Every structure is written in C-alpha cells, then in structure tokens.
Amino acid sequence: MAIPVNSSQSPILSLNGIVKTFPGVKALSSVSLDLYAGQVTALIGENGAGKSTLVKVLTGIYQPNSGTISIDGQVVSLATPTHAARAGVTAIHQETVLFDELTVAENIFIGHAPRTRFKLVDWRAMNRNAAALLEQIGASIKPTSLLRDLGIANKHLVAIARALSIDARVVIMDEPTAALSYKEIEELYLLVEQLKADGKAILFISHKFDEIFHIADRYSVFRDGELVDDGMIADTSSATLVKKMVGRSVGSIYPSRTNELGETILRVEGFSHATEFDDINFSVKKGEILGFYGLVGAGRSECMHSLFGVTRPSAGKLTVSGKSVTLKSPADAIAHGLVYVPEDRGQQGAITGLSIVDNIALPSMKATSNKGFVRMAQEYALARDYTQRLELKAAALDQLVGELSGGNQQKVVIAKWLATKPAIIILDEPTKGIDIGSKAAVHLFMSELASQGLAIIMVSSEIPEIIGMADRVIVMREGRQVAEIESESVSPELLVSAAAGIAEAGTA
Amino acid sequence: MSSTDTKQGTSIPDRLRSPFTRAITSWEFLLLCVAILIFFLNVQASPYFLDPWNLSDATFNFTEKAMIAFAMALVIISGEIDLSVASIIALVSTCMGFLVQLGVDTPALVAAAILVGAACGAFNGVLVAGLGLPSIVVTIGTLSLFRGIAYIVLGDKAYSGYPESFAFFGQGYVWWVITFEMVLFAVVALLFYVLLHRTSFGRSTIAIGNNPTAALFAGIRVARVKFFLFVLTGIMSAVAAVCLTSRLGSTRPSIAAGWELEIVTMVVLGGVNILGGAGTIPGVVIAAIVMGMVTFGLGLLNVPGIVMSIFIGLLLIGVIALPIIIRRARQRVGS
Numbered sequence: 117m118a119i120p121v122n123s124s125q126s127p128i129l130s131l132n133g134i135v136k137t138f139p140g141v142k143a144l145s146s147v148s149l150d151l152y153a154g155q156v157t158a159l160i161g162e163n164g165a166g167k168s169t170l171v172k173v174l175t176g177i178y179q180p181n182s183g184t185i186s187i188d189g190q191v192v193s194l195a196t197p198t199h200a201a202r203a204g205v206t207a208i209h210q211e212t213v214l215f216d217e218l219t220v221a222e223n224i225f226i227g228h229a230p231r232t233r234f235k236l237v238d239w240r241a242m243n244r245n246a247a248a249l250l251e252q253i254g255a256s257i258k259p260t261s262l263l264r265d266l267g268i269a270n271k272h273l274v275a276i277a278r279a280l281s282i283d284a285r286v287v288i289m290d291e292p293t294a295a296l297s298y299k300e301i302e303e304l305y306l307l308v309e310q311l312k313a314d315g316k317a318i319l320f321i322s323h324k325f326d327e328i329f330h331i332a333d334r335y336s337v338f339r340d341g342e343l344v345d346d347g348m349i350a351d352t353s354s355a356t357l358v359k360k361m362v363g364r365s366v367g368s369i370y371p372s373r374t375n376e377l378g379e380t381i382l383r384v385e386g387f388s389h390a391t392e393f394d395d396i397n398f399s400v401k402k403g404e405i406l407g408f409y410g411l412v413g414a415g416r417s418e419c420m421h422s423l424f425g426v427t428r429p430s431a432g433k434l435t436v437s438g439k440s441v442t443l444k445s446p447a448d449a450i451a452h453g454l455v456y457v458p459e460d461r462g463q464q465g466a467i468t469g470l471s472i473v474d475n476i477a478l479p480s481m482k483a484t485s486n487k488g489f490v491r492m493a494q495e496y497a498l499a500r501d502y503t504q505r506l507e508l509k510a511a512a513l514d515q516l517v518g519e520l521s522g523g524n525q526q527k528v529v530i531a532k533w534l535a536t537k538p539a540i541i542i543l544d545e546p547t548k549g550i551d552i553g554s555k556a557a558v559h560l561f562m563s564e565l566a567s568q569g570l571a572i573i574m575v576s577s578e579i580p581e582i583i584g585m586a587d588r589v590i591v592m593r594e595g596r597q598v599a600e601i602e603s604e605s606v607s608p609e610l611l612v613s614a615a616a617g618i619a620e621a622g623t624a
Numbered sequence: 625m626s627s628t629d630t631k632q633g634t635s636i637p638d639r640l641r642s643p644f645t646r647a648i649t650s651w652e653f654l655l656l657c658v659a660i661l662i663f664f665l666n667v668q669a670s671p672y673f674l675d676p677w678n679l680s681d682a683t684f685n686f687t688e689k690a691m692i693a694f695a696m697a698l699v700i701i702s703g704e705i706d707l708s709v710a711s712i713i714a715l716v717s718t719c720m721g722f723l724v725q726l727g728v729d730t731p732a733l734v735a736a737a738i739l740v741g742a743a744c745g746a747f748n749g750v751l752v753a754g755l756g757l758p759s760i761v762v763t764i765g766t767l768s769l770f771r772g773i774a775y776i777v778l779g780d781k782a783y784s785g786y787p788e789s790f791a792f793f794g795q796g797y798v799w800w801v802i803t804f805e806m807v808l809f810a811v812v813a814l815l816f817y818v819l820l821h822r823t824s825f826g827r828s829t830i831a832i833g834n835n836p837t838a839a840l841f842a843g844i845r846v847a848r849v850k851f852f853l854f855v856l857t858g859i860m861s862a863v864a865a866v867c868l869t870s871r872l873g874s875t876r877p878s879i880a881a882g883w884e885l886e887i888v889t890m891v892v893l894g895g896v897n898i899l900g901g902a903g904t905i906p907g908v909v910i911a912a913i914v915m916g917m918v919t920f921g922l923g924l925l926n927v928p929g930i931v932m933s934i935f936i937g938l939l940l941i942g943v944i945a946l947p948i949i950i951r952r953a954r955q956r957v958g959s
C-alpha cells in the first residue's frame with residue numbers, strides 16, 4: 117500500500133477484500149481500495165477488469181459476496197442506492213442516469229427536495245438552491261429548463277450539481293469525458309479541481325491516459341477482477357501503467373497500413389435532412405477508411421442513421437456499386453451490403469436480454485436459416501468464428517450479452533455486423549469507452565478489413581484515432597460538411613479549427 | 625504492432641449449462657409439477673374426475689382459449705398486447721350467424737369467419753404497427769368496437785339454426801373420447817411451437833420484444849412483424865369462434881365475454897414475460913391444461929362461477945408477481 121500525501125491522513129472510504137461473483141465469472145476477487153479526501157484516484161483497467169462492478173458495489177446496486185466497506189473507519193453496509201447516497205457516495209455515470217422529463221432543479225433535488233411546513237415541495241427554495249449550486253460550478257443552466265433540452269455536457273454538469281446537493285463526500289466519475297468535446301473536457305477539469313478543493317474524495321474512471329496524468333493524484337490498476345497495483349501518479353509513467361493494465365507491453369497503438377484503394381463503392385450526393393444535416397457529398401472506395409470528425413452534435417450520427425435507412429433524408433442520391441438505390445429501412449441497407457455499428461450500444465447495438473449467439477446471428481438470419489427455419493448449428497458456427505476473431509471474453513456463447521462488460525458488448529456488436537459480410541461498414545465511435553487493449557484489437561481488425569477490400573466509414577471524436585486510422589477525413593460542423601482532408605495533410609490543429617469553425621489564420 | 629496472439633486464442637464454450645439442467649430449472653418444469661399435483665388433487669376431490677368421458681369434456685375448458693393464447697403469447701413476447709380477442713369472437717360469430725340466415729353452408733361460413741377475424745386483426749395491426757399507437761389503448765378501443773357491432777346487429781336476439789355439418793367443429797369426435805378440438809389444439813400448438821422456436825420470424829418476434837430499436841437496427845422489419853402478429857391473433861380468434869359457436873349451436877352478442885382476461889392469464893402463467901422478450905409455447909400448453917383442470921375441478925366441487933373469477937384474478941396477480949419476487953430474492957442472496 118502506498119503512502120498518502122499526508123501520512124497522518126486516513127482514507128474516507130476503504131474497501132477491504134471485496135469479492136463479487138456472477139454465474140461463471142469472478143468479477144472481483146478480494147479487491148481493496150482506499151479513497152482520500154481532496155484527492156483524485158484514477159481507476160484503470162481493461163474492459164472486464166471489474167471497474168463497473170466495483171462502481172455498482174460502491175453505489176449499492178450490487179452486494180459483495182464478501183469483504184467490508186468502511187467510511188471514516190466505520191464498517192457500513194451499502195444495501196441499496198439510497199443507503200449509498202445517505203453514506204455520501206454518489207456516482208456520475210458514463211451515460212447519465214437522470215430524468216429527461218423533469219426540470220434541472222427537480223433532477224438535482226429529487227429524493228431530498230426542500231419542503232414547506234405543509235410537507236409540500238418548496239419550489240421557490242428548490243429553484244433558488246439549484247441556481248446557487250449551478251452557479252458554484254460555473255454552469256449557465258436555468259434551473260427551470262427541462263433536462264431533455266440540454267446537451268450531454270450540461271447533463272453532466274447537472275449530475276455534478278446533484279452530487280454537491282446531497283453533500284457527497286465520495287464522488288465516482290465513470291468515464292465522464294467519453295461524450296464530451298475538447299472544450300467541455302477543459303471545463304470538467306476545473307470542476308474536478310474545485311471538488312478536490314472542497315475535500316471530496318474522487319474516484320475517476322477513464323481510458324484516456326493524458327487525462328489521468330492531468331488530473332489524478334493516485335491510481336489503482338485492475339486486471340481480471342484483481343487489484344494489480346496502486347500508488348501515486350507522480351511515481352509512475354503511462355508505459356508502466358499500460359503494462360500493468362494489460363499484463364504485457366503494447367507497441368504502437370495504430371497499425372501501419374499501405375492500402376491499394378479499389379473502385380468507388382458508395383457515392384453520396386446532396387444528402388440532406390429537414391433538421392439534422394444539409395448537402396452532404398462524399399464517396400468511399402473499396403479498402404478505404406473514411407473518417408468523419410466533428411464535435412458532438414455536429415450531425416454525423418444523424419447523417420449515418422439516414423444512410424442506413426433508419427430516418428428518411430429529405431433529399432439526396434445514393435449510389436452503391438454503381439447502382440442508384442433508395443434505402444427505406446435498415447433491412448434494405450443490409451441487403452445492399454451497407455451496415456452500421458451504432459454509437460449507443462445499449463439501446464441500438466446490443467440486445468442485452470438475449471444471448472451472445474442470438475445477437476450475433478440476428479442480422480445474418482437470412483444466411484443461417486433455411487427457408488425461414490433457423491439452423492442452430494450454423495448460428496453457433498458463426499458466433500464461434502467471430503467471437504474468436506475478436507477475442508471476446510465470455511463464459512459461454514449462450515450467456516446474456518447484458519452480463520458482459522462494456523468492451524465485450526462492443527465486440528459482440530461489431531461481430532454481429534461483420535457476420536453479415538458487408539461491403540461497406542459504418543462504425544460510429546467504435547472505440548468509445550473501451551480500454552487500450554481492446555482498442556488496439558479493434559483498430560487492427562479495422563485495418564485488416566480494409567485490406568480485404570471493405571469500405572469503412574469511421575465516425576470518431578478522438579483526434580488520434582482519426583489521424584491514426586483514416587485515409588481521408590470529412591469534418592462536419594452544425595450539420596454541414598466543412599472540410600475534406602487527405603491523410604498526408606491532416607493535423608490536430610486543422611481538425612479542431614475546422615470542427616469548431618475557427619477561421620484559420622494562414623496555418624498549414 | 626507486435627502480434628496479439630500472446631493473448632491465448634481460447635474458444636468460448638457453446639453452453640453454460642447443459643440442456644438438461646436448463647430444463648429442470650425452468651418455469652415450464654415447475655408448472656408441469658403443479659399440473660401433476662392438481663391432477664392428483666382432482667382425483668382425490670371427486671370420484672368422477674378420472675372418467676374418460678368426463679376428462680374429455682374437461683378439455684373444452686381450455687382448448688378454444690388456448691388456441692388464441694398461442695397467438696397472444698407471440699403478441700406479448702413482441703412487447704404488445706391484444707385485448708380485443710373475445711370481441712373478435714363475438715363479431716365473427718355474429719357474422720356467421722347472419723350468413724346462416726342467408727342460407728350459407730359450412731365451408732363458406734368458415735372461410736368468412738377467418739376473413740372477418742383477419743380483417744379485425746389487420747385493423748388492430750394498422751393502428752399499432754402502422755400508426756405506432758400503444759396496443760393496450762388500441763385494443764381496449766376495438767374491444768368495445770367489435771362487440772358493440774355485434775350488439776347493434778343482434779340486440780337481445782340470438783342467431784341459431786347452424787347447419788348440421790357445422791356441429792362437427794365443436795361437438796365432433798375424431799376417435800373414441802378424442803374430440804376434434806383436442807386434435808386441433810395439438811396441431812395448432814405444434815405449429816406455433818415451430819413458428820416461435822424454429823423460424824426466423826419467431827426469432828425476430830423475441831428480438832423485437834427485448835429491444836425494438838436494436839431489432840430495427842439489426843434489419844428486422846419491426847412494423848411488418850407486429851402487423852402480422854395482430855392478423856394472426858385475429859385469425860386464431862376466428863378459429864376459436866368457429867369452435868365455440870359450433871359447440872353452443874347459437875350466437876349471442878355476449879358470447880365469450882371476459883375471455884381476454886383468462887387468455888392473458890394463461891399466457892403469463894405459461895411463463896411469458898408480460899413486459900415482452902421471453903416465453904415458450906410448451907409453457908403456454910401446460911398453463912392451458914393447468915387452468916382447464918382447475919376450472920373443471922372447482923366445477924366438480926360445485927364452486928360458483930364468481931369464485932372462479934376471483935381465483936383467476938388472484939392467479940394473474942400471483943404469476944406476474946412471483947417471477948419478480950424470485951428474481952429480487954436471488955439478487956439479495958447475490959449470484
């Protein structure tokens with residue numbers, strides 16, 4: 117165990133020998149973790165390392181099979197989320213768990229709203245307090261606006277205000293920057309500094325190393341449900357952490373590729389939507405990786421949804437393999453060899469209540485079935501093949517996808533689309549929220565697919581990924597296509613300025 | 625990039641538990657035990673229960689309802705519900721009665737029944753799948769609408785005078801004590817088993833019930849599947865209407881009143897998740913037999929109808945609550 121900054125300081129929260137098992141999987145085996153006031157502890161680990169399980173134990177969603185949780189040296193039981201909140205533990209999740217149809221103030225104070233003497237909700241006090249909290253964190257949000265009208269970054273701010281309102285002492289941030297743009301991340305950093313100054317203990321979960329070194333004081337590395345190392349950030353390097361995290365050293369993150377580009381397979385002309393995007397023009401060749409960069413909300417996903425036939429475009433022409441087509445539904449798109457791996461894997465990608473094999477076989481049912489009758493042997497063969505190629509970690513192929521970790525769920529989602537043997541694949545934020553090891557595997561797989569002649573459209577908000585993977589980049593801003601950049605001339609500055617709409621002052 | 629093959633390319637086993645352990649820990653197995661228990665209770669309760677002709681009579685308690693329950697199971701698995709089924713029976717029966725007055729014979733009667741049932745189902749289907757309205761509201765509406773039409777046509781009168789050949793569907797015996805309805809029940813059960821568990825269509829239905837958005841993204845034509853499920857339920861209601869009308873020999877507008885409740889109970893008792901996404905046909909078959917035996921057993925003991933209705937209500941609440949309570953208890957224990 118490492119020595120705290122101030123050795124007289126004792127941890128606010130301590131986990132001791134926590135064990136949590138699920139059927140067929142030991143998610144946490146005898147894990148210990150200490151969180152100190154005014155310090156940020158980074159929780160690092162690959163997908164399936166047990167990070168999410170630990171968060172659920174801390175917030176009272178899961179009960180550990182054994183081990184103790186103590187706060188200020190007192191052993192406590194976090195039997196329900198309410199108990200956890202009362203004990204001063206709060207979590208800000210990857211995908212915020214707030215109420216879209218309630219106001220900002222209601223979201224902040226739900227469960228502990230100020231009351232009038234008739235025990236009714238004191239709306240004026242609630243809105244006043246909410247405004248004060250929001251001002252404290254420098255958020256310009258009206259307490260009376262509905263949550264659904266806010267962007268994802270502002271929703272995070274509301275979640276943080278909520279954490280402050282319950283006077284939390286331990287704040288868990290589960291990949292808070294995953295959905296944020298560059299500028300929003302900077303603002304989040306300031307907030308974290310403020311929480312630190314207020315003496316909160318912060319558990320910060322992230323896959324981004326620059327972020328961890330920027331913000332964290334200490335670290336804990338998890339691998340396969342075990343704590344492999346912990347200590348002070350100042351005493352380590354990212355290379356050491358990566359090595360501990362994956363149990364081996366990872367070389368260059370992006371595979372080098374020299375591709376022969378084939379003929380143009382998809383051409384999009386004048387593609388427009390009533391509200392989301394306007395006049396998009398591009399084409400993709402076989403073997404090419406076309407990047408789509410932009411800030412969150414630039415209309416990239418919306419454009420891809422229309423391409424895939426989920427929403428109707430208002431105008432535009434699509435040409436697939438030289439033939440003009442209209443795609444009225446995803447079924448049409450799949451039939452033409454165009455598939456889309458959605459960004460929101462929980463809602464649009466995976467069917468968490470079904471097994472791995474059912475998920476993978478679903479879009480390929482035409483191929484695995486015979487005259488409408490399913491053939492289980494074919495389905496299992498398909499699932500076995502693709503799960504092996506993507507190095508999926510699971511107890512069995514009939515395990516429910518909902519029981520897998522985020523990164524493994526993403527592998528199932530990618531597998532199910534690849535199994536349809538598409539000609540064009542759209543990957544929307546393919547490595548969002550997955551760890552370095554899985555990321556590298558996905559990138560390597562992408563370049564393999566491209567070299568096999570698949571046309572890839574990759575929507576990504578991560579600049580290194582865009583620069584490392586794409587042959588050509590299209591930048592979108594506010595629903596419009598604002599730049600098209602070849603890989604030789606692409607640079608982070610160019611991407612950021614195009615996406616943010618900053619006039620270039622003669623640079624590059 | 626250094627190769628990733630240092631990570632052992634382990635293959636994942638196909639199944640976590642053997643089909644046998646899966647079977648004996650299933651809801652269906654529990655239900656089967658309950659069925660056997662009720663059978664012996666009935667044997668104890670009444671000396672007349674074991675009489676073959678008595679048992680044969682007992683099957684009428686569930687065969688017609690179960691035929692609709694199979695289609696209803698698919699609708700509920702897809703995340704929807706159809707509460708208009710009993711009213712479809714009333715409308716279909718009324719149409720047949722009307723045609724009988726015009727001198728139409730059996731084959732055309734049956735054809736007309738199926739057509740009217742399919743049309744009623746298609747009407748529900750267009751509103752739910754086409755316009756995207758919530759099925760619970762739509763089918764409460766058509767529950768009133770379809771039976772309302774029957775009341776307007778019939779008032780307090782009744783149609784009778786069905787042709788003699790028509791009587792076979794509800795009163796005919798295929799061999800010894802085996803009725804035509806029993807055979808039809810078995811055939812329909814088998815067809816629905818294949819449809820749900822062995823076809824792409826069944827897979828699509830389960831996927832839609834689990835997550836309609838992800839199903840749509842996976843290339844399933846969600847609206848089309850749902851539309852077809854409502855048409856199928858309409859057709860099965862018509863089949864049940866033919867059997868019931870034939871058995872009663874007459875049509876009143878109050879025919880099959882309240883059946884939708886019993887059919888939904890049967891489906892949920894069979895282990896179909898009321899929230900959609902999961903369920904099996906064998907479960908519904910056993911549930912149908914359980915409910916038929918319970919009703920018949922209570923009848924032999926001269927329990928009045930109102931008590932049976934209370935029993936059905938309690939059963940419905942119980943079977944919805946039980947799996948949820950069990951799941952929570954399991955979570956408490958952890959693993």
